[in-house]
Amino acid sequence: MNNLAERVACLCCDKYDSLKKTGKPKENEWTVLAGIVLKDSTQTLSVISLATGTKCLSGTELMDVEKWECGSRLSDSHAEVLARRAFQRYLYNQLDLVLRNKSSNIFEHNESRKIILKENVSFHYFCSQTPCGDCSIFPQTDDELVPTDESCVKRRRIDIGEARGACTLTSNVASRESNTYVDIHRTGAKCVSTEKEQDLYHPGLNYHVIGPLRIKPGRGDRTLSMSCSDKLAKWNAIGIQGALLSRLVPPIRIDTICIGGQCPFSEAAMRRGVHERFADVAHCPDIVQSEKGFAHRKQTTRTQPCPSSIIWCAVPGRQLEVSVDGRKQGVTKKKARGNYLTISRRELFSTFLKIVDEFDKIENGEKNHPKKITYYHAKQSSTTYQRSWQKLKFGSFQAWPDKPTHLQEFVLF
Numbered sequence: 001m002n003n004l005a006e007r008v009a010c011l012c013c014d015k016y017d018s019l020k021k022t023g024k025p026k027e028n029e030w031t032v033l034a035g036i037v038l039k040d041s042t043q044t045l046s047v048i049s050l051a052t053g054t055k056c057l058s059g060t061e062l063m064d065v066e067k068w069e070c071g072s073r074l075s076d077s078h079a080e081v082l083a084r085r086a087f088q089r090y091l092y093n094q095l096d097l098v099l100r101n102k103s104s105n106i107f108e109h110n111e112s113r114k115i116i117l118k119e120n121v122s123f124h125y126f127c128s129q130t131p132c133g134d135c136s137i138f139p140q141t142d143d144e145l146v147p148t149d150e151s152c153v154k155r156r157r158i159d160i161g162e163a164r165g166a167c168t169l170t171s172n173v174a175s176r177e178s179n180t181y182v183d184i185h186r187t188g189a190k191c192v193s194t195e196k197e198q199d200l201y202h203p204g205l206n207y208h209v210i211g212p213l214r215i216k217p218g219r220g221d222r223t224l225s226m227s228c229s230d231k232l233a234k235w236n237a238i239g240i241q242g243a244l245l246s247r248l249v250p251p252i253r254i255d256t257i258c259i260g261g262q263c264p265f266s267e268a269a270m271r272r273g274v275h276e277r278f279a280d281v282a283h284c285p286d287i288v289q290s291e292k293g294f295a296h297r298k299q300t301t302r303t304q305p306c307p308s309s310i311i312w313c314a315v316p317g318r319q320l321e322v323s324v325d326g327r328k329q330g331v332t333k334k335k336a337r338g339n340y341l342t343i344s345r346r347e348l349f350s351t352f353l354k355i356v357d358e359f360d361k362i363e364n365g366e367k368n369h370p371k372k373i374t375y376y377h378a379k380q381s382s383t384t385y386q387r388s389w390q391k392l393k394f395g396s397f398q399a400w401p402d403k404p405t406h407l408q409e410f411v412l413f
């Protein structure tokens with residue numbers, strides 16, 4: 001048993017239990033819980049962000065936005081992604097503290113006034129189930145197999161090539177010969193259409209190919225969101241802070257990924273999905289499954305995905321929000337204007353601009369950020385981050401599609 005993973009899982013589940021009922025699954029519903037736990041310089045563990053969610057808007061739903069609505073609606077409400085957005089909100093708050101010379105749990109200035117992470121601070125990621133996409137593709141264990149003739153159940157061999165593209169799941173049991181049904185866990189995430197390798201959809205082990213980048217499953221038509229395995233891989237490679245925060249803070253990496261108990265899990269598939277399939281990704285977080293399982297996970301009594309999400313973050317002020325369809329719960333499209341989730345692109349961008357103002361005032365004695373800058377251009381101005389991302393895109397992440405720029409070309413004022 002991994003002690004740290006167990007504590008991370010318990011802290012996230014306990015925090016979830018302590019939150020009010022609104023937005024949580026009904027009796028027959030399930031959801032996914034994700035969270036980020038901070039181990040601070042005194043080695044104390046605390047939950048700093050937490051979210052639930054299973055939904056993702058389709059490309060059509062996303063395109064159907066008016067100009068003022070750009071950046072205000074969440075396209076991807078999988079728990080893993082919402083917990084990361086809540087984490088970004090936490091980072092802005094910590095940044096604000098350090099800029100005002102107040103004590104921050106995670107940041108400090110070095111001698112040359114650069115903002116750095118405090119020594120011995122680390123971040124640990126929890127997800128109540130294996131993330132969708134590549135990490136979810138692995139053979140079922142013997143007790144999950146459905147033998148057609150019990151006398152013929154044989155062990156399979158899993159042969160996973162090290163390099164991306166050479167990844168294959170093979171079996172030394174020809175399923176028809178042995179009369180044994182050998183199958184894999186499947187993911188609803190489909191390969192990006194420009195990937196050379198595409199799923200074969202053959203029965204058994206050859207249903208999926210492993211390695212390619214995948215698009216999240218969504219309602220009806222295709223979504224524009226990448227699978228959680230791919231997003232985790234990107235965060236692992238260039239940091240979980242994202243483009244905007246990279247202007248102000250160093251890359252922040254996750255040290256542990258802990259998957260909740262009582263759900264299908266393969267350490268090998270997780271490692272492959274998060275870093276091994278990318279030849280140019282060096283960071284390897286610890287990957288573990290906890291014994292602790294999330295109470296509202298998918299199970300025989302909980303068969304419907306919960307449509308709402310809860311999002312919580314350790315900041316002063318509004319900590320808890322509930323969202324449905326990528327908007328604040330109870331807010332219709334008509335009333336959406338000006339009533340945004342704090343973790344929407346628009347609100348995080350607004351926080352970013354305020355902090356940049358503060359930063360310039362303190363560091364350079366001036367206040368001069370261009371208010372008319374678009375979200376897209378603000379992200380592009382993170383040159384170091386963009387350089388790392390372009391390098392990765394040129395190498396392992398070639399098929400990663402660019403987000404339509406019109407969805408990112410909004411200004412706040």
Ligand SMILES: [Zn+2]
Nearest residue numbers: 078131132228
């Ligand atoms: Zn997902």
